[in-house]
Amino acid sequence: MPIIEIKNASVSYNNSDVLTDISFSVEPADFIGFVGPNGAGKTTLVKSIFGLVPLKTGSIELFGTNAKKFTDWGKIGYLPQQSSTINPLFPATVEEVILLGMLSQKKLPRKFTKADRTKVDEIADQLKIGGLKKRMLSELSGGQQQKVLLARCLVSKPQLLIFDEPSTALDPDSRESFFQLVKELNKKNGIAVVLVTHDAGFVGKFAEKLLYLDKKLVYFGKFSEFCKSDEMRLFFGEHYQHIICHQHDK
């Protein structure tokens, strides 16, 4: 059973089409790069998966259930674009932020137990941020903040992780180690990963599949096939195809 199955999905804002006739599926343990230029509709596609943006046509199924009726949100971990997330005045501690990742598993009135806090400790230790638990998120560096938000994603033990431009706030070293960590989670734990990025040349180093979007689906399939495709060479030109296929150190 696919984790996500999208059929003929279209989205429009103010009568202008943002996404047209998108169909693809995410299988367990997939690592897919959602790539496309700015304004291609990548973030809109992710938001539509979570029901944050309504579909004009088509359907989305999550773990075999229509997305509108889906309630088991703990199975999906979401890391939004960091720049839109962190309010520098917000006094939340690292522990409080990570706990938010378990809200979907709680019923009203949602309260956390000692066992929940132990899970927070475990995931924080695993990501080597255990010592920061009582610190305020706003006091941390960009790389540390990103790890905290990743811990928030992982604490509910999801089967799918969706990252929206996760590297925008990171320096090159932090970016490399962040993606190595994600790759490990994908390989060792079998967690499916969807990585949204405009950085077409970088994502191929980690992802197995490519979804290239420009308001409509340009390509969906394995990187290896994309690199050999004459059709894609004609579409992108040889130079850009080579940049996207930049998989030398895989």
Place this chain on the structure above:
Amino acid sequence: MDINFLQYAFIQKAFLAGSFIAVTCAALGMFLVLRKMSLISDGLSHVSFGAIALGLFLGVYPYYAAVPLVMAASYLILKITEKAKVYGDAAIGIVSAVGIAGGVILASLSKGFNVDLFSYLFGNILSISTTEVVLSVLLSFVVLAVLWFYYWDLFSATFDQNYARTTGVKTNMINIILTLLTSLVVVLSVKVVGVLLVSALMILPAAGALQLAKGFRSAILVGCCFSLVSVLTGITFSFFLDLPTGATIVMINAIIFAIALIYKKIA
């Protein structure tokens, strides 16, 4: 200072109602400040002016008119923002202006209750009635219970609304709950500091606590302490120095905020 003043029934009532209102205002104010919705309390207090005027005009107990009308106004602000392509601050401005205008028209039509209405403009907790004390304590309990019940939903929706929705938090419902609670607290606070200063009671303790807090829960607790201290000392100083109570409470709040700000700079 003569501590016998605590024997006066009106001081006891002011302390009791003031304490509950102080804590409620500060707890709710933290969510409003962090969501950049502070001015909704200002707008709704203006609406309460119109609603109280209507109550006096119709001969209805002002609280009974103000609670439903201010709650309706808060819902209207949300709906205008959602449906009419108007930003939140503009929606607050519209509803608030209508509230004040309605109040002024009713005051001029009646001619008889102007003095009463002005006591609501600046508040007078020392004249609080037993019914008002009971109402304040009960409504404060309701507001605090709802805040406790939805604490993590409110926290998550305040921290990152989009993320909260991806974890199943009903953010639209949370927004409605928050504005309805704000309406209740605004009406309660009118007696303490008056229509013109209500927003200070909600904004200043939270703003001060944010200078010192080391976590969200502690920020709320520190804000509640600041608010409680300012209301209790404000009532005391105003009694002994013969100053207007509402304004004294707000000035003490402002002094606490300034001290917190300076402490943060030098610490």
